[in-house]
Amino acid sequence: MTDPPLVVPRLIERKRDGLALAPEEWTAIVRGYVAGTIPDYQISALAMAVVFRGLTEPELVALTGAMLESGDRFRLEDMAWPRVDKHSIGGVGDKTSLLLAPMLACLEVAVPMISGRGLGHTGGTLDKLEAIPGFSTQLSLAEARRVLDRLGCVMMGQTPELVPADRKLYALRDVTGTVESIPLISASIMSKKLAESLTGLVLDIKTGSGAFITDPVQSLVLAETMIRLGEARGCRTTALLTAMDRPLGVACGNAVEVAEVIEGLRGGGPADLMEVTYALAAEMLLVSGRATARADARARVEAVIESGQALDRFRQLVEVQGGDPRVVDDPGRLPRAPVWLDVVADRNATVTAVAPRPIGHAIVALGGGRTKTDDRVDPAVGILVFVRPGQAVTRGERLATIAARSRDAAERARASVLAAMSFDGPLAPLPLISHRVTRDGVVPW
Amino acid sequence: MTDPPLVVPRLIERKRDGLALAPEEWTAIVRGYVAGTIPDYQISALAMAVVFRGLTEPELVALTGAMLESGDRFRLEDMAWPRVDKHSIGGVGDKTSLLLAPMLACLEVAVPMISGRGLGHTGGTLDKLEAIPGFSTQLSLAEARRVLDRLGCVMMGQTPELVPADRKLYALRDVTGTVESIPLISASIMSKKLAESLTGLVLDIKTGSGAFITDPVQSLVLAETMIRLGEARGCRTTALLTAMDRPLGVACGNAVEVAEVIEGLRGGGPADLMEVTYALAAEMLLVSGRATARADARARVEAVIESGQALDRFRQLVEVQGGDPRVVDDPGRLPRAPVWLDVVADRNATVTAVAPRPIGHAIVALGGGRTKTDDRVDPAVGILVFVRPGQAVTRGERLATIAARSRDAAERARASVLAAMSFDGPLAPLPLISHRVTRDGVVPW
Numbered sequence: 001m002t003d004p005p006l007v008v009p010r011l012i013e014r015k016r017d018g019l020a021l022a023p024e025e026w027t028a029i030v031r032g033y034v035a036g037t038i039p040d041y042q043i044s045a046l047a048m049a050v051v052f053r054g055l056t057e058p059e060l061v062a063l064t065g066a067m068l069e070s071g072d073r074f075r076l077e078d079m080a081w082p083r084v085d086k087h088s089i090g091g092v093g094d095k096t097s098l099l100l101a102p103m104l105a106c107l108e109v110a111v112p113m114i115s116g117r118g119l120g121h122t123g124g125t126l127d128k129l130e131a132i133p134g135f136s137t138q139l140s141l142a143e144a145r146r147v148l149d150r151l152g153c154v155m156m157g158q159t160p161e162l163v164p165a166d167r168k169l170y171a172l173r174d175v176t177g178t179v180e181s182i183p184l185i186s187a188s189i190m191s192k193k194l195a196e197s198l199t200g201l202v203l204d205i206k207t208g209s210g211a212f213i214t215d216p217v218q219s220l221v222l223a224e225t226m227i228r229l230g231e232a233r234g235c236r237t238t239a240l241l242t243a244m245d246r247p248l249g250v251a252c253g254n255a256v257e258v259a260e261v262i263e264g265l266r267g268g269g270p271a272d273l274m275e276v277t278y279a280l281a282a283e284m285l286l287v288s289g290r291a292t293a294r295a296d297a298r299a300r301v302e303a304v305i306e307s308g309q310a311l312d313r314f315r316q317l318v319e320v321q322g323g324d325p326r327v328v329d330d331p332g333r334l335p336r337a338p339v340w341l342d343v344v345a346d347r348n349a350t351v352t353a354v355a356p357r358p359i360g361h362a363i364v365a366l367g368g369g370r371t372k373t374d375d376r377v378d379p380a381v382g383i384l385v386f387v388r389p390g391q392a393v394t395r396g397e398r399l400a401t402i403a404a405r406s407r408d409a410a411e412r413a414r415a416s417v418l419a420a421m422s423f424d425g426p427l428a429p430l431p432l433i434s435h436r437v438t439r440d441g442v443v444p445w
Numbered sequence: 446m447t448d449p450p451l452v453v454p455r456l457i458e459r460k461r462d463g464l465a466l467a468p469e470e471w472t473a474i475v476r477g478y479v480a481g482t483i484p485d486y487q488i489s490a491l492a493m494a495v496v497f498r499g500l501t502e503p504e505l506v507a508l509t510g511a512m513l514e515s516g517d518r519f520r521l522e523d524m525a526w527p528r529v530d531k532h533s534i535g536g537v538g539d540k541t542s543l544l545l546a547p548m549l550a551c552l553e554v555a556v557p558m559i560s561g562r563g564l565g566h567t568g569g570t571l572d573k574l575e576a577i578p579g580f581s582t583q584l585s586l587a588e589a590r591r592v593l594d595r596l597g598c599v600m601m602g603q604t605p606e607l608v609p610a611d612r613k614l615y616a617l618r619d620v621t622g623t624v625e626s627i628p629l630i631s632a633s634i635m636s637k638k639l640a641e642s643l644t645g646l647v648l649d650i651k652t653g654s655g656a657f658i659t660d661p662v663q664s665l666v667l668a669e670t671m672i673r674l675g676e677a678r679g680c681r682t683t684a685l686l687t688a689m690d691r692p693l694g695v696a697c698g699n700a701v702e703v704a705e706v707i708e709g710l711r712g713g714g715p716a717d718l719m720e721v722t723y724a725l726a727a728e729m730l731l732v733s734g735r736a737t738a739r740a741d742a743r744a745r746v747e748a749v750i751e752s753g754q755a756l757d758r759f760r761q762l763v764e765v766q767g768g769d770p771r772v773v774d775d776p777g778r779l780p781r782a783p784v785w786l787d788v789v790a791d792r793n794a795t796v797t798a799v800a801p802r803p804i805g806h807a808i809v810a811l812g813g814g815r816t817k818t819d820d821r822v823d824p825a826v827g828i829l830v831f832v833r834p835g836q837a838v839t840r841g842e843r844l845a846t847i848a849a850r851s852r853d854a855a856e857r858a859r860a861s862v863l864a865a866m867s868f869d870g871p872l873a874p875l876p877l878i879s880h881r882v883t884r885d886g887v888v889p890w
Binding site for chain 1: 455457
């Protein structure tokens with residue numbers, strides 16, 4: 001079967017003028033782009049028209065489907081267990097993936113987790129995992145399948161055969177000002193998640209000043225759009241809206257976050273981190289079909305922490321993926337920065353805000369993040385943020401600790417951390433978890 | 446001097462979000478694009494953002510200036526005569542350029558006319574001139590200067606050294622759905638016209654269904670935008686809004702239009718063609734400074750037709766540019782199609798519309814126009830349209846004559862011509878000339 005000849009400029013003009021393209025036109029566009037018969041300059045103009053005009057639901061379904069079918073899938077339909085993943089829009093201190101994968105695996109839910117790297121102010125799961133000496137995230141699909149069969153979870157990076165259209169399109173959007181589009185973001189995320197052959201997916205939609213999307217209405221539209229795309233392909237999809245108006249947990253960075261994950265798997269993580277982790281884990285258990293009542297799901301996900309099962313599973317995962325399993329019992333073996341600097345309160349006050357973006361940018365400045373996709377990250381640096389909006393502090397009390405390569409770098413980070421914090425101002429923190437979104441609508445948490 | 450480093454994606458995002466770029470940013474964008482350091486795919490996305498967001502006046506001035514300065518100019522500042530050109534937005538049967546250049550040259554106004562080719566339903570001056578056997582429009586700037594010094598006018602195509610940014614940008618816009626943008630159209634036209642070192646410019650802004658822009662408000666915005674750009678560079682610029690809800694004159698095609706031009710230079714052209722020609726010619730004489738009163742200007746431009754001076758100058762121009770000057774006295778020497786077919790009225794009726802677009806497309810179908818820029822045109826084919834909106838016709842009266850390569854082609858064109866005409870319907874032709882626009886505003890004609 002050959003595609004009909006496309007007159008791409010006419011398609012661009014129609015989208016520009018607010019008309020919808022036919023599903024088969026989107027299919028042909030994606031095929032032509034991946035095959036190289038449609039050049040970058042036409043796709044970037046089309047993407048910009050989509051930024052302004054959006055996509056209709058049939059267009060979005062067609063685009064997502066065409067992207068999904070541009071490559072192979074991680075084929076898991078023969079597995080006996082349900083297959084569930086969690087996707088977060090990204091944030092500062094957002095380390096729940098590392099807890100969730102072993103937790104759900106202990107509950108006979110397979111987690112084929114394919115993650116990304118940090119960029120800008122947000123961290124990335126792959127960077128965190130690679131802070132563990134020896135840990136390899138670059139697995140082939142065959143290797144990943146062996147890990148998944150053995151442990152019930154795997155944590156890895158994208159592979160070349162999965163969704164090549166997204167890789168090519170995302171690289172183009174990144175340099176043409178066409179990233180910020182709900183339909184393009186949705187198609188990008190969902191084509192990659194659906195390529196994992198999931199039966200269920202939980203979205204962690206971050207809201208607030210540190211989120212990728214700061215407008216709460218837009219966040220909800222994004223959640224609902226991705227839920228429709230998942231459900232249309234038979235993947236039970238739900239979302240929680242969670243706060244990213246302050247960092248999640250205490251540790252922000254790579255090795256320091258792994259240490260906090262281990263603390264959490266031991267049952268001792270920061271309260272906010274554990275609350276979001278338990279909520280997401282229960283949600284994953286619900287969409288897996290292994291539980292039907294929230295209270296039951298919640299009790300079971302807490303139990304795998306209390307029993308130490310999740311910690312054991314994480315230790316096994318580290319070992320199977322080439323990492324040093326001893327870090328799980330001795331986090332002192334993680335890379336450690338040479339300079340540690342406390343940031344203390346200079347007066348008695350109430351903390352009213354801890355803005356995640358400047359904290360994230362300070363970590364990038366310390367060397368722990370990326371401004372370009374090919375930057376290298378320093379796993380050892382980071383910032384521990386001990387205070388939360390609403391918390392009273394006394395003069396001399398520790399607000400944060402900076403782990404840096406040099407005294408100078410630490411001093412610069414101290415200024416950024418203080419600038420990120422507000423004291424005695426208006427206090428309006430977001431609820432830690434505000435809403436749950438399903439195909440049936442949105443309900444307050 | 447080196448340009449500051451540009452972060453092009455950030456510039457695209459700012460324009461996308463409705464913010465203005467700085468003039469020096471536009472300069473750097475144009476330089477980078479011509480130098481090849483900014484790729485097509487970023488420029489096409491930026492152009493699409495401009496389609497949606499427009500440009501502020503300082504942005505437009507900067508973009509036009511940067512395009513103008515991307516290459517050399519046709520340097521004419523040392524000429525004693527004022528230098529004036531006419532630019533038309535394009536239409537069907539629009540042949541006034543061929544009359545105007547020799548007419549103004551007879552009145553000591555230099556006309557360094559650089560024109561384009563036809564595309565889509567509209568014809569192009571270069572195609573018409575090349576219907577004259579031997580006529581060369583591909584002159585170097587040095588050759589063009591010699592013709593201009595000798596005759597006071599020259600009619601030619603773009604040269605490689607003039608406004609290379611426009612050539613590259615226009616080719617990209619043509620295939621990325623980004624042609625339809627008033628600021629981008631204005632910058633494209635005005636950078637090319639200002640490269641002719643003009644002291645004055647008259648714009649013929651076509652209105653109505655056959656115009657490139659059919660919305661009258663948009664036409665006026667285009668006129669005012671180009672006038673501001675011209676005046677900002679010291680080029681007196683005015684515009685006439687003229688009707689393109691029917692073809693101009695009788696002849697539509699290439700050789701047939703040249704024959705009508707010769708008829709016009711002999712004082713015998715169709716009334717509507719001569720009226721628009723005289724109005725534009727008088728306007729050119731006014732912006733040249735050679736006349737200050739319209740009545741005086743009008744009398745003088747009519748006089749160069751009546752005296753035969755303009756015809757003589759046209760004959761000289763044809764000869765100097767390599768064409769066969771005998772066609773001027775014997776238009777039978779022009780290329781002539783083998784099949785001529787009359788289209789006649791099948792009943793007594795009143796013609797209420799003659800839509801230019803289907804007439805133009807019928808000429809393209811006959812081989813006399815282009816759908817792609819590299820199509821070849823057949824100079825001999827064309828359509829003579831004898832009727833005008835409001836004209837009563839009797840059964841059997843000739844409405845049009847088709848000049849074609851074959852009987853089949855002529856029959857197909859006949860169907861298109863009849864489809865282009867309305868009879869006994871609502872009658873609302875546009876005034877032939879509706880408004881005059883200057884830097885001081887718009888006044889009814």
